[in-house]
Amino acid sequence: MKKLIIIPAYNESENIKDTVENIKANAPDFDYVVINDCSTDNTLDILKDNNYNYVSLPINLGIGGAVQTGYKYAMEHDYDVAVQVDGDGQHDPVFLNYMAEYLKEHELDMVIGSRFIDKEGFQSSFTRRMGIVYFTVLIRILTGKKITDPTSGLRMAGKKVIALFADSYPVDYPEPETAVTAINNGMKIEEIPVIMKERQGGVSSITLKKSVYYMVKVTLAIVIERLRGRR
Template sequence: MKRLIIIPAYNEEQNIVNTIESIKREVKGFDYIIINDCSVDCTKEICEQNRYNIINLPINLGIGGAVQTGYLYAYENNYDVAVQVDGDGQHNPEFLETMAEYLLNHRLDMVIGSRFIEKKGFQSSITRRIGIKFFSLLIRLLTGKTITDPTSGLRMAGKRVIALFAKDYPRDYPEPESVVAILRRGYNVKEIPVVMKEREGGKSSISFRKSVYYMVKVTLALLIERIRKY
């Protein structure tokens, strides 16, 4: 089977080398592609100097556009499995093989790595945990399914989801909205416990102001997704 790691990266000059070298060290049987979302630091130069596999976007598309580029690459190159791993070093690549086995053995469309099942490792800030809990409850109300970590970027998709996300993927803060989209289509989604790490360097692009926008925007997007017809 062809398996791909999609690594969206924006201004990750402090983290990208450790992220890629960790993947090379700990993961077998996966290809990878970095989607450089028009970084304004040295991310592009570092990747090219190290001869990493990279797609450089000509303009900044945001996390949704970067991830969709990765899914489009996976679709056009006929990958069977694609998994998103963030470029900031928070996602532990040692869980990827377990996720792949779980996806295939249970015939799932998506597996989400959740930090809240066993509550080990970095659990995020209190403010963000409150937001995550809110989205978890909202998704349960809208779909009847419980997703404990709806904002997790560590997500592995099978072919049906790859094809869907290559054509249609939310732009801003896409994780909760895209989960609702595939659950509403009747796709099979499960979570497994993982351990995440704190960001290794740099800082998150999500400020307090953006967090307020995030809550309002994603809530409205989920409600609209609930009434959308397919």
């Protein structure tokens, strides 16, 4: 399989070099592309200085636009699978080959790496875990599908999901909504246990104030997406 790692990065100068080098060491069968989301720090300088493969966006599109750019890149270059690995060092590339094998062997369209199946590694803060449980319950009520880690960014997509997400992707806080989108469109999704780390540096973009907006916005988006049905 042709396999691509999509690395969205906004102001990840503290983490991006370690993230890419870790990928090169532990997932050498994968190509990668860093999507520099118009960073205002020296992320772009690091990418240039180290001759990394990257696309640099002229304006800040947010996490959704950056990831969708990666899916468009994957589609245009005819990749069989594409997996999102965040630029903050939380996602461990040692799991990527297993995810690819699992997707192929079980004839799936998407595999999500969940930190809550075996409950190993960093489990996030209590407040965020409560939010994750809320979205797990909401998605199960609306779709009948249980996803234990609906906010996980570590997700691997096959060609059908690549095409779906390249065409349309939420602007911000996309993970729970896109899981419902995939389910709505008849995609076969499963989770596998992974171990995640704490952010290796920098600051998360989700503040307490944004968390309230996040819960309301994503709830409405999930409900609307479910009502919309297949695209």
